[in-house]
Ligand code: AMP
């Protein structure tokens with residue numbers, strides 16, 4: 451069955467044709483590990499994960515690369531600000547290297563909770579300095595670079611089709627640029643490939659290069675590492691929409707200048723997650739992590755369910771009400787599927803219909819609705835339902851394999867606490883009841899009080 455994908459480069463939804471039959475190479479711009487990944491970042495990674503799962507369910511052998519940005523991403527995304535890693539180091543007193551290691555580990559934990567498949571390669575920018583320098587040397591040999599007092603720059607005027615991803619003309623970019631930070635730049639859209647480390651700044655992350663001691667520009671790592679692990683051109687490059695105008699435009703320019711090819715054939719971008727209709731920002735205190743969600747009783751998988759309910763190309767508004775509703779829907783689903791008989795064979799026509807929807811530019815909202823149609827279809831035997839939703843879940847990734855046909859098992863220890871809690875509630879001892887609820891949480895169980903009494907679930 452054909453796959454259709456929206457391509458930012460062609461501005462249309464095109465039928466997907468892999469470079470090598472049966473294979474897909476995918477690259478996703480990963481987290482800048484100067485801080486904890488927030489739920490907006492994870493919307494972008496969930497999108498990439500569902501895309502990979504869809505390809506795999508369509509029998510493609512996927513190689514997925516998601517990088518870790520641990521150097522060179524400057525505050526403001528341009529060439530003038532400070533390096534986010536170094537700023538974070540200054541603030542906390544930890545070394546930039548320790549900060550990178552700490553937040554990479556937290557990112558891995560969060561990714562596991564969200565049931566994100568582990569990428570085949572997870573390259574770090576700091577492990578690929580030689581490759582990045584080699585790429586600049588190629589661009590230099592091809593006449594695309596120039597030196598300024600603070601670094602090596604890419605001359606965007608030398609590339610006739612610069613700007614083809616965002617379709618911004620060079621002149622528009624120049625007019626649009628609010629401040630020309632660096633008077634030595636030939637064009638406002640020119641960008642740093644290598645920045646010199648001024649002695650006065652005392653950077654922790656710096657390397658020798660043919661041009662002087664310094665560090666790579668942010669865009670460079672993605673061109674260098676995608677080339678190393680996937681070869682250029684490769685099939686699909688993804689990221690959030692904020693990466694289109696500068697980061698991805700510049701990745702395309704670098705690969706064209708160094709190797710004379712398009713970096714990737716298909717460029718896909720997921721829309722933003724808004725919070726209460728606006729931007730996430732530290733000053734508003736609404737930059738939420740998965741821990742913030744958990745503190746309000748919302749599991750990572752419920753956030754995943756929430757994200758799947760919107761198409762990746764539409765902005766998604768996070769509200770507590772909406773995400774709690776997603777948790778309830780997922781709870782209901784889990785309750786139902788636990789009681790089904792062991793999976794037999796899936797319903798082929800439903801699987802085909804589901805695949806057709808997700809192969810059409812990842813229509814996950816309809817995919818989710820189809821899953822509920824299966825749940826609600828009284829004519830389908832439970833064992834067929836079980837097998838069918840498990841096939842759907844290969845793409846949706848709600849970890850249903852952990853719960854389908856697996857009635858909840860309350861351990862003896864948990865049952866004892868539940869009995870004690872029931873007694874406390876009968877005696878209207880609410881403080882004791884709450885304390886016992888917390889103890890049950892530690893054992894991995896969530897308790898809800900319903901009209902029929904206590905109801906227990908496994909926290910997932
Ligand atoms: P960064 O760590 O800033 O390099 O961002 C990692 C990924 O998260 C990129 O693909 C961004 O486009 C994406 N991203 C950042 N903020 C949001 C948001 N609020 N909603 C959706 N994606 C986001």
Ligand code: ZN
Pocket residue numbers: 478479480672697
């Ligand atoms: Zn990137």
